[in-house]
Amino acid sequence: MQPRQILTALGAVALLAVVPLVFDNPYTLSIIILTIFYAYLALSWNIIGGIAGQLSLGHAAYFGIGAYTSTTLFLSFGLSPWIGMLAGAALSALMAVVIGLPCFRLRGAYFALATLAATVILKVIVENSHELLGGPRGLEVRLMHDAPLYFQHTRKEFYYAIVVVMLAVALYANFAILRSRFGYYLTAIRNDQDAALALGVDSRRCKLTAAVLSAVLTSIGGTFYAQYVLFISPEKVFGANLSVQIAVVCIIGGRGTLWGPVLGAALLLPAEEVARAVTGGAPGAAMMLYGLLLMVVMRFEPNGLIAILKRVANRRTAARARVGVA
């Protein structure tokens, strides 16, 4: 890394460390946590949905597996959710291969529909497993109060610290992928799969690897959610709403880029909170907001908000250069 990048990273860490001191109001802090959490989820989705361009509408599958695996292992065997998180991640990786092997033969909308269907199947299975998984009513994570070793704490700052680390990991994963051969291959696949094949790119293996990485990160997000909210239900963690939300945050921000998913979350999550306050918590207000913003952004800049920002920045440097010449 360049010295400038190290400085930027240190600055970001310092800034993030101060946030809970400034916003000590639990409500504000919870919105910040949620925003960072969605930035993390959008970055996880970005690996397969953005960089590789495979529009997955089934990421709730991995989220749900993460949430249910750690919670069930905790409730049944008293296993710490930290370990359950790894088990969930392993299971999600397996599921990504199981879903990916047949679905990657499909392209475009058919792939999206197949991933959506796979998630619906999982949701129905969980809803009908009354004894082990609590059926449609869901599961409550047993309260242990201040037990960091069991991924629980009464203070929100605990979760804030964890989600910041998660974001850093997801950012680094995206950064490393985008700079590597793997990232070039995924970008090539997104642009033209046949042309990539002709250059020796094993597209199926690349897509599977991307799907597994994406699933593992998403699954860890699922465990975080379960421990943060301390309650999970099939509707919440396996729902199509969640799948769509993760994808839309990334797409609005700018799929396939490093900062687009973060930008999408930084804009959408607070906006959703405002919409909720304005409508008095009307059901569906958030989804309507997402739909509306998606239409507007796609109409004017299909590459997302980050592309608009870049254009503005370019224009500004160009203007400055012109002044310099004159």
Place this chain on the structure above:
Amino acid sequence: MSLLEYKQIAKHFGGVRAIEDVSFSVEVGEIVGLIGPNGAGKTTLFSMASGFLKPTRGEIRFRDRRIDGSAPPAVCRMGLARTFQIVRPFGEMSVLDNVMVGAFLHHPDRAAARRAALVVLERVGMADRHDQSARTLTLAGRKRLEVAKALATQPKLLLLDEVMAGLTPVETAGMMDLIRSVRSDGVTVLLVEHNIQATMQLSDRIVVIHHGRKICDATPAEVAADPEVIAAYLGEDED
């Protein structure tokens, strides 16, 4: 030993016999032209060698190994690279990044792939445009980029699918120079071309396909004098 060998290849699409019993070979160091009227089956022959289509019957051998039915990336790794008739740049990537995708095949490290890609770009005369978005290239630029991407995989055999179609005479001459220099670097070339004149000038040998069958396999001069070839191009209902 032949570098590439088609042995009694047939390809049927349902009831359509696109290719029927075609055999020919390409020797190391040759430039071989594959010509024929529209719809003769030239691109189908390319697609079968590069792994995109599986022959209905017959066998394709490359460097003495059977490759028909292999997946495209495996064929590319063995040293057979193709370009596409309808150019397929990775539009969201820069010219350099496009070529790097090819270079990564033998240079897994990013810096090494970048260096290799720049050498290739220098070679095809596009080094000054390496920063440009591939989408903004002219047709001639895109055709050159197709060749550059394929060359970056360091092939033994290059299959060029109409890289001169749509180019001006000056651009065509430039492309011909490029193909000749590629061959003098030790890369064998098999090219499909509509531009008969350019093919005649470039090729050591020409294979003529008509209605999915081989009707001639000879030097350019012999092909030009062959009555069956002349009939295929001028006579009957072909354009």
